[in-house]
Amino acid sequence: MTAGRRESFFKRIESWAFHTYWNRISRMSLDEASNAGAGFARTLGPITSAHKTAKYNMRLAFPRITPAEEREMLDAMWDNLGRVVGEFPHLSAMGLFTPESRAEFHGLEILDRYVGTGLPGVFVSGHFANWEVMPAAIVRRGVDCRVTYRPANNIWVDDTIVKARADYGVRLFAPKGPSGGVSLMRILAKGGSVAMMNDQKYETGVEAPFFGHLCKTADGPSRLAYRFKAPLQTMTVKRLSGANFTVDIQEPMMMDFDLPVDEAVHASVLRINQFMEENILKAPEQWFWVHARWPKKAWIDAGVMD
Numbered sequence: 574m575t576a577g578r579r580e581s582f583f584k585r586i587e588s589w590a591f592h593t594y595w596n597r598i599s600r601m602s603l604d605e606a607s608n609a610g611a612g613f614a615r616t617l618g619p620i621t622s623a624h625k626t627a628k629y630n631m632r633l634a635f636p637r638i639t640p641a642e643e644r645e646m647l648d649a650m651w652d653n654l655g656r657v658v659g660e661f662p663h664l665s666a667m668g669l670f671t672p673e674s675r676a677e678f679h680g681l682e683i684l685d686r687y688v689g690t691g692l693p694g695v696f697v698s699g700h701f702a703n704w705e706v707m708p709a710a711i712v713r714r715g716v717d718c719r720v721t722y723r724p725a726n727n728i729w730v731d732d733t734i735v736k737a738r739a740d741y742g743v744r745l746f747a748p749k750g751p752s753g754g755v756s757l758m759r760i761l762a763k764g765g766s767v768a769m770m771n772d773q774k775y776e777t778g779v780e781a782p783f784f785g786h787l788c789k790t791a792d793g794p795s796r797l798a799y800r801f802k803a804p805l806q807t808m809t810v811k812r813l814s815g816a817n818f819t820v821d822i823q824e825p826m827m828m829d830f831d832l833p834v835d836e837a838v839h840a841s842v843l844r845i846n847q848f849m850e851e852n853i854l855k856a857p858e859q860w861f862w863v864h865a866r867w868p869k870k871a872w873i874d875a876g877v878m879d
Contacts, residue, residue: 633877772860808822
């Protein structure tokens with residue numbers, strides 16, 4: 574079997590496993606799926622390589638964490654991540670902005686500034702709690718917004734994810750290369766908004782401190798905001814219990830447009846990282862610790878590896 578055929582074979586197996594699980598939780602109620610996902614992840618998560626990544630990241634961010642606190646936070650993290658997966662097929666059933674809404678909102682008057690006004694905004698947030706609630710809230714409220722995302726490596730899995738997001742109104746956009754950047758600028762130039770996650774590693778980004786350790790941070794959102802003199806609109810979501818949430822829309826960050834672009838962008842990236850830190854600390858178990866946010870060298874230098 575050639576390397577290409579072998580890769581295709583394993584992707585099909587991966588797709589079969591994903592869709593078997595997806596179909597099963599899709600037939601459950603929202604609460605049943607959330608609970609099932611939590612149980613599944615708490616059982617299997619600790620035996621994956623991602624568990625070590627999360628553990629070392631936590632030790633880097635919280636150098637005084639005790640073994641008991643670490644175990645508790647890791648277990649709670651897997652509980653949250655499992656719930657995210659379980660809730661994914663049911664996001665359209667969360668009833669946002671209805672009397673039966675699973676989310677309570679703070680700062681809706683800020684979000685409404687972008688509804689039908691032609692005011693472009695660059696929405697930035699991180700992987701907090703069930704982060705899918707945020708783009709759903711943006712578009713359900715009537716904001717003309719395109720949500721950027723990184724496609725899944727498996728095209729069959731990605732297709733299902735894209736369709737699930739479309740069910741609750743989210744239009745996705747995967748910018749690639751210069752043409753992707755131009756497309757984002759066209760959206761903003763026409764008065765539309767774009768939404769981006771700004772808490773993951775970006776190899777060609779700006780090096781900035783995050784919990785006291787340098788890491789690469791995407792500067793694209795800040796550059797777009799500078800180019801169009803647009804606000805950097807932050808939002809966060811926090812899980813209350815089960816499949817219930819609170820969503821906070823903060824007053825936007827405004828860049829210093831009088832500064833040279835690189836200086837203004839660097840200052841903005843520092844502020845965004847600080848914003849992420851502050852909100853992670855509010856519910857650290859609800860952040861996406863399994864991502865390799867810092868370079869391995871940071872783990873080595875800090876002596877956090879087993």
